[in-house]
Amino acid sequence: MRIVVLIKQVPDTTEVRMDRETNTLIREGVPSIINPFDMYALEEGLRMREAAGEGTVTVMSMGPPQVEDALREALSIGIDDAILLSDRAFAGSDTWSTSYTLAAGVRKLGDVDVILCGKQAIDGDTAQVGPGVARLLGIPQVAYVKAAALDGAECTVERMMEDGHDVLRVPLPALFTVVKDINEPRLPSLKGKMKAKKAEITVWGAADLDVDPAELGLDGSPTRVMKIFAPELKAGGVVFEGETEETVPKLVEELLPILRGEAQ
Amino acid sequence: MSCFLTEEQQMLKDLCAQIAREKILPVREELDESGEFPWEIVKVFAESDICGVYIPEEYGGFGGGAMEMCVATEELSRVCGGISLSFAATALGTYPILLFGSDEQKKKYLPPIAAGEKLAAFALTEANAGSDAGAIETTAVLDGDEYVINGTKQWITNGGEAETYTVVARTKKGVGIRGISCLIVEKDTPGFTFGKKENKMGIRASATRELIFQDCRVPKENLLGREGMGFMVAMKTFDHSRPGVAAQAVGIAQGALDEAVKYARHREQFGQPVASFQGLQFMLADMATQVEAARAIVHQAARIVDSGSKDLAKISAMAKLFASDVAMSVTTDAVQVLGGYGYMKEYPVEKMMRDAKITQIYEGTNQIQRAVIASQVIKESAAKEKRGE
Numbered sequence: 028m029r030i031v032v033l034i035k036q037v038p039d040t041t042e043v044r045m046d047r048e049t050n051t052l053i054r055e056g057v058p059s060i061i062n063p064f065d066m067y068a069l070e071e072g073l074r075m076r077e078a079a080g081e082g083t084v085t086v087m088s089m090g091p092p093q094v095e096d097a098l099r100e101a102l103s104i105g106i107d108d109a110i111l112l113s114d115r116a117f118a119g120s121d122t123w124s125t126s127y128t129l130a131a132g133v134r135k136l137g138d139v140d141v142i143l144c145g146k147q148a149i150d151g152d153t154a155q156v157g158p159g160v161a162r163l164l165g166i167p168q169v170a171y172v173k174a175a176a177l178d179g180a181e182c183t184v185e186r187m188m189e190d191g192h193d194v195l196r197v198p199l200p201a202l203f204t205v206v207k208d209i210n211e212p213r214l215p216s217l218k219g220k221m222k223a224k225k226a227e228i229t230v231w232g233a234a235d236l237d238v239d240p241a242e243l244g245l246d247g248s249p250t251r252v253m254k255i256f257a258p259e260l261k262a263g264g265v266v267f268e269g270e271t272e273e274t275v276p277k278l279v280e281e282l283l284p285i286l287r288g289e290a291q
Numbered sequence: 292m293s294c295f296l297t298e299e300q301q302m303l304k305d306l307c308a309q310i311a312r313e314k315i316l317p318v319r320e321e322l323d324e325s326g327e328f329p330w331e332i333v334k335v336f337a338e339s340d341i342c343g344v345y346i347p348e349e350y351g352g353f354g355g356g357a358m359e360m361c362v363a364t365e366e367l368s369r370v371c372g373g374i375s376l377s378f379a380a381t382a383l384g385t386y387p388i389l390l391f392g393s394d395e396q397k398k399k400y401l402p403p404i405a406a407g408e409k410l411a412a413f414a415l416t417e418a419n420a421g422s423d424a425g426a427i428e429t430t431a432v433l434d435g436d437e438y439v440i441n442g443t444k445q446w447i448t449n450g451g452e453a454e455t456y457t458v459v460a461r462t463k464k465g466v467g468i469r470g471i472s473c474l475i476v477e478k479d480t481p482g483f484t485f486g487k488k489e490n491k492m493g494i495r496a497s498a499t500r501e502l503i504f505q506d507c508r509v510p511k512e513n514l515l516g517r518e519g520m521g522f523m524v525a526m527k528t529f530d531h532s533r534p535g536v537a538a539q540a541v542g543i544a545q546g547a548l549d550e551a552v553k554y555a556r557h558r559e560q561f562g563q564p565v566a567s568f569q570g571l572q573f574m575l576a577d578m579a580t581q582v583e584a585a586r587a588i589v590h591q592a593a594r595i596v597d598s599g600s601k602d603l604a605k606i607s608a609m610a611k612l613f614a615s616d617v618a619m620s621v622t623t624d625a626v627q628v629l630g631g632y633g634y635m636k637e638y639p640v641e642k643m644m645r646d647a648k649i650t651q652i653y654e655g656t657n658q659i660q661r662a663v664i665a666s667q668v669i670k671e672s673a674a675k676e677k678r679g680e
């Protein structure tokens with residue numbers, strides 16, 4: 028059984044502030060962390076390996092050399108090996124070329140049974156890369172998975188929907204993006220941390236992958252950012268003043284059409 | 292603060308800080324209230340390889356020593372001095388085996404403790420033998436290949452929860468402390484039961500319980516060292532474990548200091564943060580200085596223990612004495628810095644103040660620590676004089 032978990036290193040958004048002048052994130056001095064949703068993907072990878080009783084879990088990420096820290100953190104909780112896709116040619120990738128590059132990385136690994144991702148990254152919040160990789164590899168994918176059970180060459184998953192959940196049986200290989208409800212990520216162990224510190228991390232550049240240079244990095248990215256702005260905060264809301272006996276009926280009167288879907 | 296830790300010790304510190312923040316913090320208030328034993332957290336310690344940090348690798352541990360035990364204890368105690376005690380009191384119960392166990396005893400008892408599968412406890416105190424440990428009345432009488440234990444131990448930390456107990460009992464009457472021995476007793480041995488569980492002021496997530504021995508038979512092989520060595524086993528055990536109590540105290544003090552500084556920066560009175568008042572600033576400065584000094588003496592004690600030195604009694608007692616007094620004063624001041632809010636359970640400093648108090652009492656009250664230190668100081672001086680120095 029071979030499981031690959033795709034992770035992203037992101038700025039710790041609890042520490043990020045906005046530059047009011049330029050409307051961009053101030054990333055300086057902000058610590059980097061593994062995208063929190065990816066921690067659940069890593070945990071699920073380990074659980075799948077444990078349930079199968081054999082196999083390896085590989086963690087892969089695309090990014091600059093400092094992403095090694097994130098990969099080592101993944102190794103410290105018990106992930107078997109780590110691959111970093113890093114090359115100047117990858118710089119400036121949008122979700123399209125990131126998916127393209129990661130798909131090429133996974134393809135190079137050979138036979139893979141399960142690919143896991145977090146449902147989205149907390150910096151860009153697009154939720155596109157996971158499904159993009161699956162599309163490029165030509166394998167099935169299910170997003171927002173909140174439970175997964177391997178069963179031979181298939182995996183039964185529960186997909187979280189707004190009004191409940193779907194149960195789907197998916198043939199492997201397949202890609203799943205996971206939500207927080209799926210598990211509780213474990214902490215690293217001391218032995219894991221020591222091992223991770225010494226571990227070799229494989230680095231693949233563009234030359235190591237079967238890729239078309241025109242699809243990589245900024246040049247390969249169709250996304251154009253026209254403007255970044257913070258949405259205006261809408262203050263207030265409606266306040267009903269007066270005695271409860273009067274305000275509650277008023278509130279109900281206002282709410283009912285909205286609930287019935289009659290209001291604009 | 293790097294504190295000149297090795298890379299591995301720093302890793303351990305980071306890991307314990309993460310456990311404290313992510314696992315202990317969310318449950319500390321609830322466990323303080325309920326007094327429930329923190330088994331969920333003990334499981335986390337086990338999975339993270341924390342339990343065996345001071346146990347040699349050949350017995351399944353991490354191969355560290357007192358320094359590792361102290362680093363872990365301080366970091367965990369910063370968030371909860373009660374929950375961390377499940378770990379630290381296991382060290383106390385384990386030291387008699389580590390220091391005096393035969394290879395066979397070590398092979399049998401240490402690996403499950405190192406793996407976090409079993410906790411340990413140390414049982415010395417009785418109703419009539421607290422500071423005067425030599426007055427214990429629990430007896431262990433050899434009968435064929437077994438010792439028969441009778442008596443009641445009181446206030447034993449991890450009592451009822453631990454699997455492995457190192458129990459101090461009298462094997463010979465009328466010869467004072469030379470008639471005392473130390474034995475390993477496993478939970479579930481017939482004749483060994485648990486009595487009253489105490490309802491305490493602080494460290495409420497720690498179990499403090501009575502051990503009752505009624506014709507409890509343990510194999511002769513469970514004797515640690517030789518008969519009559521028990522009092523020495525207990526004293527040497529304290530030499531090794533007291534830096535751990537001191538580290539617990541430093542952790543509690545640091546936790547309280549952090550809360551006090553944070554609160555003082557945000558609380559406004561007279562139109563400004565209370566941290567801007569010099570009267571409060573000087574308190575914070577004194578608290579921070581005391582914590583730093585306490586940590587320094589704990590690390591000094593741990594390093595001396597790990598150096599293999601035999602003269603540990605004085606420095607271990609000093610570390611325990613100083614750090615626990617600091618913990619009491621810093622936590623009390625932290626409550627003062629928070630004013631009325633500090634007195635309420637919504638803020639953690641009142642708990643820290645309650646938790647700090649025990650560090651001045653157990654493993655020898657601070658009066659007893661002073662007695663130990665004074666007797667060493669006087670002995671050293673006399674020895675110098677004899678050598679003509």
Ligand SMILES: Cc1cc2nc3c(=O)[nH]c(=O)nc-3n(C[C@H](O)[C@H](O)[C@H](O)COP(=O)(O)OP(=O)(O)OC[C@H]3O[C@@H](n4cnc5c(N)ncnc54)[C@H](O)[C@@H]3O)c2cc1C
Pocket residue numbers: 380412413414415416420421422423445446447448449491499649652653654655656657658659662
């Ligand atoms: C929560 C908790 C957990 C504990 N855990 C354990 C455990 O795991 N294992 C264990 O064996 N014991 C344990 N103990 C017992 C603890 O070590 C004793 O309480 C301690 O040694 C003091 O004994 P005592 O309470 O009987 O006080 P006493 O000895 O009765 O002392 C009363 C007062 O007299 C003072 N005093 C006594 N003798 C002298 C002297 N010679 N000179 C000056 N002052 C003196 C003391 O300092 C104290 O202030 C625990 C106690 C508590 C409260």
